[in-house]
Structure formats: C-alpha cells, structure tokens
Amino acid sequence: MKPTEPNAAAPHEPNRVCDVVVVGGGPIGIETAIEMRRNGIDAIVVEAGPLGHTISWWAPQTRWFSSNDRISIAGVPLNTVDQAKASREEYLTYLRCVVDQFKVPVETFSRVEKIEPRPDEPRRWQVRVQSKWIEASAVVLAIGGTDHPNRLNIPGEDLPHVDGYLREAHHYHGRRVLIVGGRNSAVEAAIRLHRVGANVTLSYHREELPTTSIKYWLRPEIDGLIRSKAIEALFESRVTAITPERVDLEQTLPDGRHHTLHMHFDDVLTLIGYDQDKTLFKQLGIAMEDPGGKPVHDDATMETALPGIYVAGTAVGGTQSSKYQVFLENCHDHATKITKHLLENGIGRSEPSDEAQTDSSSDTALNRQIEMNPES
Template sequence: MDHFDIVIVGGGPIGIACGLEAKKNGLSYIILEKGTIVNSLYNYPVNMQFFSSSDLLEIDQIPFISNEAKPKRNEALEYYRRIVTSNNLKINLFEKVEAVNKVDSGFEIVTDKRNYKASNVIIATGFYDIPNLLDIPGEKLDKVSHYYKDPHFYASQKLAVIGGSNSAIDAALECYRKGAEVTLIIREPEVGQRVKYWVRPDIINRIKEGSIKAYFNANVKEIHPDKLLIATEDGVIELENDFVLALTGYRPNFTFLEKLGIQLSPDEKRLPQYNQETMETNIKGLYLAGVICGGMETHKWFIENSRIHALMIINAIKANKNGNIPT
C-alpha cells in the first residue's frame, strides 16, 4: 500500500495549490479527484464568466492571462490543466474517495480503486456536488435539473428558472437570448444583490420590458409534466411549462465530513471546526482547504481568498514533522 506525507482529496484549484506547495517543500503527496481536473469548474455553464479577475484566480504566482479582465470557464480550464501537466503534479483522476480512517498516527484512505496510507490528509472538495433541493412533488421529473450547461437545449421551450443568484440569472438571460420563453421564480423581493454588477442591470431591464417574466416573493409548490404550481403574493397560479432549472445553490458533503469525525456547528451554518492559523480540524493531521471551510456560508470562501490555505497547511505539516509549533 502506497504511503504519502499527504493525501489531498479534491483536484480543484485549491487542491492543486496544495499539491504545488507540497511538491515545492519536498513532501510526498497524491491528489485524488473523483472526476476530471478541476471537475467543478468543468461542470459550470459553458459560457460562464467569473466574477473575479484572472490575477485573483492565479495559484502559486503562475500568471493567468485571459482575453478579458474577467476570464471565462474555458480559459480557467486551460489554465489549471496546464498547471497540472506542466508541473507533473501527481493526481489520480476519476478515483472517488469513499472513506478516510484514522489509524495509528496517520490515515488510511479508501477509494473505489485502491487504498492509501498518509501521515496527513487535506480535504479540498468544495461544495458544488450536492444541490439544495426544493423537496416538493415533481422535483425528480426528468424535466427538472439542478445544473445548467448550455442554453441551446432550451430553445423554443417554456423554461422556468428557480433562483435569484448568479447561476439562475445567467441561465435566464442566456436561454432567453436563444429563444426560450423564460420565467424567473425568486423567493426574495428582488434580484439578488450578489449578482454580477454588469449582469444585474441586464436582467432587471429584461424583466421591466417583459422579455422575461418574473415572480418575486414566490415559491414553486408542485412540478407537473406540463405545468407548475407557484405560490405568489396573489395566491397559487398555474404556469405552463416544459423544463425547470432549479438553481437554488449547493452545499458541502456534510455526511462525508461527519464520517471523518470533523465537528460541525449545530446551527444552520454547519461550520466545520478548524484552527484558523493552520487549517487543522479537530482531528490531528486532517486539514480543510478552500470553500468547504464555510459550511453553508458558500459565499464566504472563493479561490481568491482561500489560495493562502495551501501555504498555511504545508507550513503546519512541516512544523509538525520537524517537531515545531506552527507559526
């Protein structure tokens, strides 16, 4: 069984940053990713543009050059892929971690392909894998999706988009411009304030002119093959419908974290316990990196402000290995 100083769970930007830092410091490591390189970014909408500028998405001070100040998905995929290949990072793709067990002074990591041993484990799995469900009748119909990829699929269809944040607004605008009849259903009284500043005026104007229908302070109650039932301020209405994009956000895999023994706050935020100076959890040798640190506060951590986690963790691991107290 292979033994490493560090096993990194998750091959997104922060997992890659941890691998780079481990390699620079002469630590043996392996990155385990259940999908492709930066799998979450790969599953973003094909035309998505980041809120952050390219320099804020850089890792390990490797320049990220994009056509515009704010790069698009395809540019990010190329950037992170080239980092992995150019630096010969050790990453096993399409290998899912099923368990991380504490054994003696280290860990045994069980995947769907093989087992590993490690002195330390870094969890950098993000939060994009599990959608926030509506828990309403009809949500499991084939016409309903919690992920949006390409607007062409919805051309000439009656499309309901549930949600008022960036993903929902981007989908509504793109699908409208490809010929879909779009209706937005937003539980808040307005379009979300966190919507990209260059996009928010666009959606507000499309709603005002009637190009996109919007229901505010509204919730979908039932989904049927040919219609929706929507609770609005004026009562329950029926809406003819072909497809539903339920873009209501995502959450970390709390079940996985709890199986690891990581303590979570008892409130609705489900914040994992970790040392803010070292990123070490309540389990010695088990670290968190990236957006997963925010629990349900999924707008707290981004690539740009969690890049530092890689350096913090590797410094802590080196200090522990040398018998020092991390600074």
C-alpha cells in the same frame, strides 16, 4: 492452551504510501499539492471526478465572476486572449497546464470513501479509494462546498425536464423555461437563455431581487429585461408541484392576496444554490459549526481537532446558502499555512522533488525537437 489474543483490527495493506493525500482536484487542492511538493513533501491528489470537477459542470462558456489574477494558482499567470474574465473552458485548460507543468500526481475519477487512523499507529492515516488503500501522515480535505444542487423538496422535482444545473444554453432555444431562484446563478441563466431565444420566466420567493448580492454587471440587464417584460418575473412566488404538463405556483400579489398559477413549461431550472457533501467530515467526527456546517479548524494551520487532518479551500465555508463569504480568491493562503505546519511537524523531505520545480529538462527536449522538426 494459549489464551486467545484480543481481536485488534489489522492495518490495511496499502497500495500506495505517501506523505499527504489531498482529497479534491479543484484549484485549491492542486495549489496545495504544488506548494507541498515545492517543499519536498510527497503529496498526491485524489479527485472524485475529472480535474477541476466543480468547474467542469458549469454550463459551457460560463465566465468566472472573479478576475483572472485572483483565481490563478501556484504563481502561474492566467491570461485570456480577449483580456476578459476566464471562461470555464479557459480555466480548465489552465488547470491542465498547471498540473502538467508541475507534474502533480492526480488520480481522477477516484472518490475517497473512507479515512481512518492506522489502528497500530494513530498518527498515520489510511485512505480508501474504491478498493485501494493509500497510507499517509496527513490528509487535506479540499472538497469544495458545491457538491449537490439544493432541492425544493416538492412533488415532481425528479422529472426529466427539471434540472438543478444550467446546461448548454443552445438547447433552450425556442423553449419555455421556468428558472427558480433570484441570485447570481439564476439571474445569469435568465439573461443567457433570453439571449439564445428562450421564453424565460423567473420565479423568486421575495418581493424583489436581492439588492446587494447580484453582480453589478448583471443587475442593470436583468432589471431592464424584467421592466420591458422580455423576461417575466413572478416575485413572491413559490413552486409547489411539477408534473409533465404543468407547474403549480403559489403567489402573493402586491395587495396581499394569494393566488395559484398553473403554467406550462418545457424546462424547469431550480438554481437555488448548492449543498456541501459532509460525508467525510461526519465519518471522521470533525466538529461542524453554523452557519452551513463549517468544519471546525485552527485558522493558523488549517488543522482540525484530529492531528494530521486539514481542511482547505472553499470546503472551510461549509454550505454557503445566502451571501458567499469564502471564494477561491480568499483561500490561496491555505496552501502555505498547511505546508508550513507539516514542515514544522517533520513531514516531508528537506529537499524539494525535482519535478515540483519548473521542468527545464522537458524544455530542453522541446528545443531539441524544434531544431530537428522546425515545422512541427
């Protein structure tokens, strides 16, 4: 009788094969894919939500803190009609235009659930997206760092009137709103909700707002609103429980005494920062370091200890809990570093794909259409 073969895992039948899978369709994932495609590397983007998912969940009309030239990608200028910093809506429009211009293949609403080496060929990677498998020579984890709002871990946090995100400001008109937090998101939300006619209370656990980390244009306004009592500030306070009827807060008074407050609010916004989803790092065994569980990688190439697995964008900062260090504006070089390293390792064609260049054929088609339908 023939001896039984060892039960080696078989590779998955891929639904798609490409050079590189970029996980994450945020600005840096898109910029990285464009840089690769310009250099003849067949890169595709797989995104768990819509294009620019992180920016899409900002409250309507939220503006970037960074100026437009610092958040523009792939060399495409970002301009706004009023020369102001781009709003959420303007930036999402810009992202769609950039993706269309360079014909970047983006699979939206497709979460990458697993990444593993091909059993018979460890330098090839198999990426599971729902029930499909994509096979590639390299994977870039451009997954950002703001997947989940941080939690207070107190009773009542999951009640329907408690939210970790600021939504459409209009909804809060005429309502009593407690905002928990004291950094940019909380301060900006307090100012915006005050302006739409909400009755705002701010609860912050320190004795005053941070002196250095609040944007310089928010600071005078929030200070003025607190001084004039247009916004009530409860410094040195912590929320301990939330029920549908009331919020319990413990506060230390300036004279050192503690007291408990029971207050009613229609809405409670816990704007205390965001946490990175580390599922893929853990699953791949990528080492992480403090603070914030930053994925360990080579700064010159952005490659992790796993050959062919790279990190890019704000994902490299891990969970940034206090002062943010990694922004979109200091991540643009990740795209060029990874592309250079891939080319040095023989990944990619020598000639860039036509689609990655400015699409002159569609310009010609448009010109023809204008000639035929001048009014369209």
